[in-house]
Amino acid sequence: MSMKLLVFDDRDFVHLPDQAPDWGPVADTRAVFSVRTGALTTLERLQREWPHGLAGLWVPNHLIARTRQACTVPVNEAPEPGQTLLCINGRWVFPGSQFEIGPGQALVEQSTGAVVAACLESEQAGFFLEDGALPADVEQIGYAGRLLARRPWELLGLLSQTMATDLPAMIEQSRSGEDACDGSIPDTVPGITALEPDNVWVHPSARIYPSVVLDAEGGPIYIDDRAIIRPGSILCGPAYIGPGSTVLDRSLIKANTSIGPVCKVTGEVGSTIFQGYANKAHDGHLGDSYIGAWANLGAGTTNSNLLNTYGEIMARLRPQAHRERTGMMYLGSIIGDHVKTAINTRLMTGTVIGTGSMIASTAAPPTSIGAFSWITDVGIHPYRFEKFIDVARVVLRRRNLDLTEADVELLRILHQRETAASS
Structure with a gap:
């Protein structure tokens, strides 16, 4: 199934106590996926690995204007109806293909409650991005380890x-x-x-x-x-x-x-x-x-x-x-x-x-x-x-x-x- 990619920065989303991400000055002026995390930024790495195109980006409110200035895709805009989107957390610096999720499913870190990736219909994606939490009808697949970077030294x-x-x-x-x-x-x-x-x-x-x-x-x-x-x-x-x-x-x-x-x-x-x-x-x-x-x-x-x-x-x-x-x-x-x-x-x-x-x-x-x-x-x-x-x-x-x-x-x-x- 052909799905477009939507990459999100979840720093304003709902997080468990003491589990909120903080990249300090590294991500003060840019979304987490725009940080250079290797030879490439995380967004560049994702786009190289995902051939079906980028549907949009989602960032904290104070970064919207700056991100729109730097990108040509929609930023913090409701997904177009009738799409199935692969929503990926921009803190997943080293995304792997070993995880498979189907429509209506989400991969979630058990220790932090953070969404790593989710395969969502447009309406579900819109709810998730606006509310910062998954809709009730999305199946959550727990992952016992850590996949998302919480601090800047983890990038190094x-x-x-x-x-x-x-x-x-x-x-x-x-x-x-x-x-x-x-x-x-x-x-x-x-x-x-x-x-x-x-x-x-x-x-x-x-x-x-x-x-x-x-x-x-x-x-x-x-x-x-x-x-x-x-x-x-x-x-x-x-x-x-x-x-x-x-x-x-x-x-x-x-x-x-x-x-x-x-x-x-x-x-x-x-x-x-x-x-x-x-x-x-x-x-x-x-x-x-x-x-x-x-x-x-x-x-x-x-x-x-x-x-x-x-x-x-x-x-x-x-x-x-x-x-x-x-x-x-x-x-x-x-x-x-x-x-x-x-x-x-x-x-x-x-x-x-x-x-x-x-x-x-x-x-x-x-x-x-x-x-x-x-x-x-x-x-x-x-x-x-x-x-x-x-x-x-x-x-x-x-x-x-x-x-x-x-x-x-x-x-x-x-x-x-x-x-x-x-x-």
């Missing part, structure tokens, strides 16, 4: 799996699909060293300089449209370099690093996701981290991703929240959109920095920083919204872009929420 825990899935599929499609290209390493550039060259795909418009090492023995390397790899850089697979991004001179890009579009990256980077449009253009270590869009890490910014005790890392998504066990030995920094760090900033293990914060202290900042914080040696103060927007406009214009009304309104809502939470 899944990164080796998503990269191992995304990259081979992307290379295969690029070599055999429409506009196929073998993606071979350019033989006109002297001094490129490639280990397992068949495991490397290079877009014809990408540029690789002499003395670059492409080590794909540990996994594939995919260098996308207009990407640039500067001299002396070492890339270790699995790795993804997105469209228009630059890996600067003498970089060490270690395994399981995904760099989204239009980034500048250098230094030692490993097991890290760059959402896109972010800069780490100077030396410094960055490991097991997530970097939001329009973030800029100043020269020498370095993070810790491992405790001296080699113990489990505790983290706190925001200053008012409780510290949580992450279940991880390696966890660097979770950095929201529009964050800026000054030179030689030191980020301790498990640091979470909220959207729009500016860090300019000589001492290491707190490990949990609220959104729109202005941190100097004098203390922590709110970042005035008007000043923040002025800076954001300057940053975007350097990439020939500008903030839209939807962007500004979303950031205003987030700023107001942070002001209310910290007062």
